[in-house]
Each structure stands twice: as structure tokens, then as C-alpha cells.
Amino acid sequence: xxxxxxxxxxxxxxxxxxxxxxxxxxxxxxxxxxxxxxxxxxxxxxxxxxxxxxxxxxxxxxxxxxxxxxxxxxxxxxxxxxxxxxxxxxxxxxxxxxxxxxxxxxxxxxxxxxxxxxxxxxxxxxxxxxxxxxxxxxxxxxxxxxxxxxxxxxxxxxxxxxxxxxxxxxxxxxxxxxxxxxxxxxxxxxxxxxxxxxxxxxxxxxxxxxxxxxxxxxxxxxxxxxxxxxxxxxxxxxxxxxxxxxxxxxxxxxxxxxxxxxxxxxxxxxxxxxxxxxxxxxxxxxxxxxxxxxxxxxxxxxxxxxxxxxxxxxxxxxxxxxxxxxxxxxxxxxxxxxxxxxxxxxxxxxxxxxxxxxxxxxxx
Amino acid sequence: xxxxxxxxxxxxxxxxxxxxxxxxxxxxxxxxxxxxxxxxxxxxxxxxxxxxxxxxxxxxxxxxxxxxxxxxxxxxxxxxxxxxxxxxxxxxxxxxxxxxxxxxxxxxxxxxxxxxxxxxxxxxxxxxxxxxxxxxxxxxxxxxxxxxxxxxxxxxxxxxxxxxxxxxxxxxxxxxxxxxxxxxxxxxxxxxxxxxxxxxxxxxxxxxxxxxxxxxxxxxxxxxxxxxxxxxxxxxxxxxxxxxxxxxxxxxx
Numbered sequence: 001x002x003x004x005x006x007x008x009x010x011x012x013x014x015x016x017x018x019x020x021x022x023x024x025x026x027x028x029x030x031x032x033x034x035x036x037x038x039x040x041x042x043x044x045x046x047x048x049x050x051x052x053x054x055x056x057x058x059x060x061x062x063x064x065x066x067x068x069x070x071x072x073x074x075x076x077x078x079x080x081x082x083x084x085x086x087x088x089x090x091x092x093x094x095x096x097x098x099x100x101x102x103x104x105x106x107x108x109x110x111x112x113x114x115x116x117x118x119x120x121x122x123x124x125x126x127x128x129x130x131x132x133x134x135x136x137x138x139x140x141x142x143x144x145x146x147x148x149x150x151x152x153x154x155x156x157x158x159x160x161x162x163x164x165x166x167x168x169x170x171x172x173x174x175x176x177x178x179x180x181x182x183x184x185x186x187x188x189x190x191x192x193x194x195x196x197x198x199x200x201x202x203x204x205x206x207x208x209x210x211x212x213x214x215x216x217x218x219x220x221x222x223x224x225x226x227x228x229x230x231x232x233x234x235x236x237x238x239x240x241x242x243x244x245x246x247x248x249x250x251x252x253x254x255x256x257x258x259x260x261x262x263x264x265x266x267x268x269x270x271x272x273x274x275x276x277x278x279x280x281x282x283x284x285x286x287x288x289x290x291x292x293x294x295x296x297x298x299x300x301x302x303x304x305x306x307x308x309x310x311x312x313x314x315x316x317x318x319x320x321x322x323x324x325x326x327x328x329x330x331x332x333x334x335x336x337x338x339x340x341x342x343x344x345x346x347x348x349x350x351x352x353x354x355x356x357x358x359x360x361x362x363x364x
Numbered sequence: 365x366x367x368x369x370x371x372x373x374x375x376x377x378x379x380x381x382x383x384x385x386x387x388x389x390x391x392x393x394x395x396x397x398x399x400x401x402x403x404x405x406x407x408x409x410x411x412x413x414x415x416x417x418x419x420x421x422x423x424x425x426x427x428x429x430x431x432x433x434x435x436x437x438x439x440x441x442x443x444x445x446x447x448x449x450x451x452x453x454x455x456x457x458x459x460x461x462x463x464x465x466x467x468x469x470x471x472x473x474x475x476x477x478x479x480x481x482x483x484x485x486x487x488x489x490x491x492x493x494x495x496x497x498x499x500x501x502x503x504x505x506x507x508x509x510x511x512x513x514x515x516x517x518x519x520x521x522x523x524x525x526x527x528x529x530x531x532x533x534x535x536x537x538x539x540x541x542x543x544x545x546x547x548x549x550x551x552x553x554x555x556x557x558x559x560x561x562x563x564x565x566x567x568x569x570x571x572x573x574x575x576x577x578x579x580x581x582x583x584x585x586x587x588x589x590x591x592x593x594x595x596x597x598x599x600x601x602x603x604x605x606x607x608x609x610x611x612x613x614x615x616x617x
Contacts (some may be wrong), residue, residue, distance in 0.1 A: 211473070228416075231466055
């Protein structure tokens with residue numbers, strides 16, 4: 001019987017290789033490729049302000065960071081309260097290369113993909129080091145260990161000359177095939193660059209999750225005693241999870257550094273770590289699609305509330321500062337509401353929508 | 365296949381002796397049962413063999429390998445698999461994923477080839493998927509393949525537990541009360557599986573079990589523990605006539 005590759009109904013696997021496929025049906029694949037194509041194409045048709053582009057760039061960079069956080073917190077179940085610090089490690093690696101070689105050195109401006117990967121690797125090394133307590137500690141104690149890394153990181157950056165005491169360390173503009181990326185194209189260029197990295201790392205993580213290197217993460221989350229009996233070293237698996245998270249965080253940090261053309265401590269504080277956690281929770285812990293929904297939702301919400309509060313200042317008395325309080329208030333409210341009513345995050349809505357279409361054209 | 369020798373093992377928790385100078389020899393290719401009243405140290409014995417506890421004194425050898433201070437993941441590589449008494453499954457995963465996790469050590473592709481999902485990775489994954497399917501077929505778990513383990517009934521979960529241990533591809537299988545809390549039919553199923561594991565898969569089985577009827581029927585060799593001491597051993601007939609064993613189970617006259 002010929003199987004129908006386009007619909008989920010009547011789509012049977014006859015070999016184990018078919019079962020490994022990322023997309024269940026051709027429609028799934030088509031939809032994703034169309035979405036990606038649309039994401040690449042729209043800037044050519046729609047005029048967007050630099051500010052609008054910056055927001056999108058930020059969302060995309062957060063997606064890379066959340067991919068990492070989701071691996072360690074969502075899949076491996078280890079709460080990391082120091083994720084912004086890992087992002088910072090990546091950013092400061094790039095910034096150090098800049099201050100060491102000069103802000104406009106060829107290596108920095110031409111070989112920037114290499115610099116981004118190096119920053120990711122440095123992030124992975126730090127992730128691994130910070131993950132070492134996971135050999136002994138569990139649950140909240142481990143979370144405190146990551147929190148302490150966040151504190152140490154902020155302290156080191158703030159007080160050492162090498163890092164300009166937390167003040168901005170600048171990085172030069174990069175070159176592309178068309179030449180130097182000027183002020184006008186800067187945000188647009190990084191939109192494409194970061195989008196590419198998001199797409200690539202999304203697929204890489206998806207690959208990882210269908211192999212033993214992804215499954216072992218879930219194993220230590222669900223039952224590390226059993227994971228031990230199944231031949232995995234639970235401790236090292238956790239360290240590896242942290243290294244993986246550090247890698248993606250490092251890449252995100254480096255991108256952040258390039259985008260803002262410098263690194264400053266205010267982007268890598270505890271506050272930012274908490275907001276990364278919020279993105280992961282709202283998106284859906286332990287789901288790949290959640291890593292994309294979460295940052296988009298939180299960042300857009302943030303923007304919406306900001307607009308709302310500036311509009312609210314027109315008629316609210318400014319002395320009471322209600323307008324300024326609106327932002328943290330909604331932020332907290334959204335997290336609480338999600339934890340109460342949809343702990344599986346936006347990814348769960350997505351799952352429900354998909355399962356509706358899965359059986360189509362049948363009712364059940 | 366290797367012989368498991370437990371020599372003079374003592375396990376102490378604080379002042380309490382969970383095991384006192386226990387000697388055992390588990391012959392390859394046989395079903396060996398460890399029985400005893402509650403708190404006799406049966407599970408402690410299995411924990412020592414599978415590396416979750418380390419004996420206070422004494423030695424455990426599996427063929428040439430010394431297991432006394434090895435950790436569980438090192439022991440599992442040697443071909444000793446263990447099914448837990450209180451279900452220790454990965455509850456958030458499907459039956460299939462639970463079994464695939466047990467193939468962890470057999471998936472010998474590198475991290476980078478996993479990252480890019482190279483043809484080699486795909487091939488090895490498919491091979492091991494076939495192996496897992498073989499176990500699913502063997503343990504008759506086909507209807508539950510894609511279901512979350514947490515949603516399955518207790519009896520089926522117990523079966524998945526045994527299946528997962530089997531998926532490791534062991535030479536020696538340690539089963540910790542695989543029939544606890546089951547009804548007659550489910551027990552009969554498990555007994556049939558254990559017999560098949562011995563005969564078809566050529567695996568040595570160590571069984572800890574409370575149901576004496578089952579133990580007497582299927583064991584080739586029995587060790588009886590009481591308060592951490594070995595009070596009898598031998599064939600089912602010999603053990604059932606052993607006076608100290610009768611005393612431990614029924615009491616003195």
C-alpha cells in the first residue's frame with residue numbers, strides 16, 4: 001500500500017529510518033520552510049525602522065540563549081539562575097578579543113562567524129566549570145550554585161580593569177560580501193545573520209534531541225538513579241548539559257556584543273537571568289518550539305506594555321508612577337498566570353492546535 | 365558468560381548489619397533466586413551487586429572484574445542489568461524512549477555526528493531501534509509502544525521495567541521482585557518471560573521474589589537470607605527441607 005506522505009492519517013512507517021524523520025508529514029516540512037522563507041523575505045518588501053529591527057534582533061538573540069537554557073533547565077531539569085552570566089561570558093569573550101586585537105582588527109570584522117563560535121566554546125567551558133557542583137548537588141542547592149556564578153561574574157566584571165569595570169567595551173563594525181556594514185544596514189544585516197544562526201541551531205538541537213546525547217538529558221531529569229543503572233554517568237551528563245547551555249548562551253552573548261557594538265554589564269545581570277527563565281517557562285520548558293515562542297512572547301509583551309504605559313502617562317498622575325510600575329507588574333503577572341494555568345507554556349497551545357490538524361480530515 | 369561470586373560481603377548501616385558475611389556463587393545460565401522474610405537483606409544484596417551500595421567488607425567479582433567499588437554505570441557496561449523493585453522508569457517518556465535510553469552505551473557515534481545527524485548516526489539509531497523492537501516483541505509490549513510510561517497500569521509498568529533491563533543486552537539480569545503486587549495472570553506472564561529470558565536469550569537470571577510457589581517452580585538454585593545472614597542454599601528441594609529455612613518462614617514449634 002502506498003503511504004500518503006502529506007497527511008498524518010494513513011501515513012505509516014515501513015522502515016526505522018523513516019521513523020527518525022523530523023517532520024511527520026510533508027505538510028509540516030513545507031509549512032516550516034515557507035515560514036523560514038517568509039522570515040527571510042519580508043524585510044525586502046516592508047520598510048522597517050531601525051528601532052523595530054532592533055526589537056526583532058533582540059528576540060532572535062534571546063531565542064539562541066533560550067535554546068541553551070531550555071536544554072539545561074527544560075530537558076535536563078537543572079534550574080540555572082545564572083544564564084545571563086553565561087551570555088555575558090560570550091559577550092565579554094568577543095569584547096576581550098576586540099580590546100586585545102583592536103576594535104577594528106580584521107579577525108573581528110571579517111572572521112566574525114569564527115569569533116561567534118569561539119565565544120560559544122568559551123561559554124561552554126564556563127558552563128562546564130559552573131556545572132561541576134552538579135556532580136554532588138541537586139535541585140535548589142544546584143540552583144544556588146548557579147546563582148553564585150551570576151554574582152561572581154557581575155563582581156568580576158564590575159571591579160576589574162580588564163573589563164572596563166562594567167562600562168561599555170566597544171567592538172567595530174563587521175564586513176560582509178558587500179563591504180562594511182554601515183549604520184543604516186546594521187540592524188537589518190544582523191537580523192539576517194541571527195536568523196540564520198537561530199535556524200541552524202534549532203535544527204542542531206532537534207538533531208541532538210533524537211540521539212543519545214539528547215535522550216540522556218531527559219533521563220537524568222526524570223530519574224537519575226535509573227539513568228545510572230542504564231550506563232550513564234548522571235553527574236557528567238549534568239555537567240555536559242551545563243556546557244551545552246553555556247555554548248548557546250555564549251553564541252547569544254557574542255551576537256549581542258556585535259549587535260550593540262559593545263558589551264556592558266547591565267545586559268547580563270541577575271534581572272536578565274530571571275527574565276530568561278521567564279521566557280523559558282512561558283514558552284514551555286522541555287519543548288523545542290517553546291524556545292522560540294517564549295522570547296517572542298515576553299519581548300513583545302514588554303514592548304506592548306511600554307507603549308501602553310507611555311500612553312497611560314497622558315492621563316494618569318505622574319506623581320504616582322503607576323505608568324512606570326506597569327511593566328514589572330505585567331511581567332510578574334504573566335509568569336504567575338502561566339505557572340497557574342498553563343505550566344507547559346505556549347508550546348502546549350501549539351501542540352493542541354497541531355493535534356487538531358493531525359487527524360484532519362477525520363473527526364477522530 | 366561469567367560467574368558472579370560474592371565472597372564474605374558485609375554491609376553495615378550505622379550499627380545495623382544489613383548483610384553479614386554472605387557468600388554466594390551465581391552460576392551462568394541458571395535462574396538463581398534469593399528469598400527471605402521482609403528485611404532479610406535481599407534488595408541490599410542486589411544493590412551491592414549493581415553498585416548502588418558498596419559492601420563494608422568483602423568482595424564481589426564478576427568473572428575477572430572486581431565490582432566491589434564500581435558505580436552502577438560501570439557495572440552496567442559489564443553486562444549486568446537490573447530491574448528495580450519500586451518502579452524507577454522515566455515516567456515522562458514513552459515506552460519506546462525508555463527502552464532506547466537503555467541502548468545508551470551501544471550507540472557509539474560521536475557528539476558531533478549526533479549534532480549534524482550524519483548517515484552513520486542514522487544507521488546506528490535504526491539498528492538499535494530494531495533491537496528495541498525485538499525486545500518489545502519479546503515482552504509483548506506492542507500496544508503500549510508510543511504511550512507515556514506514567515499513564516500505564518502497574519502491571520505493564522513492571523513489564524516495561526524488566527524490558528528496559530533486558531534492552532541493555534545483559535548477560536546477567538537482576539530482577540528485584542518483578543511480580544510484587546500483580547494478579548495471577550500477570551504473574552504467569554512474568555514467569556513465562558523469565559523462563560524465556562533464560563532459554564531463548566541465554567541470560568543468567570537472579571530473582572528476588574516473595575512468592576515461594578513461583579520461586580520453587582522455576583529456580584535452579586536458591587539462596588535464603590534472614591536478618592542479613594545466609595541460612596540456606598541449594599536446589600529447591602534441598603532448601604524446602606532445610607530446617608533453618610522452615611524455622612525462618614514458619615517459626616519454631
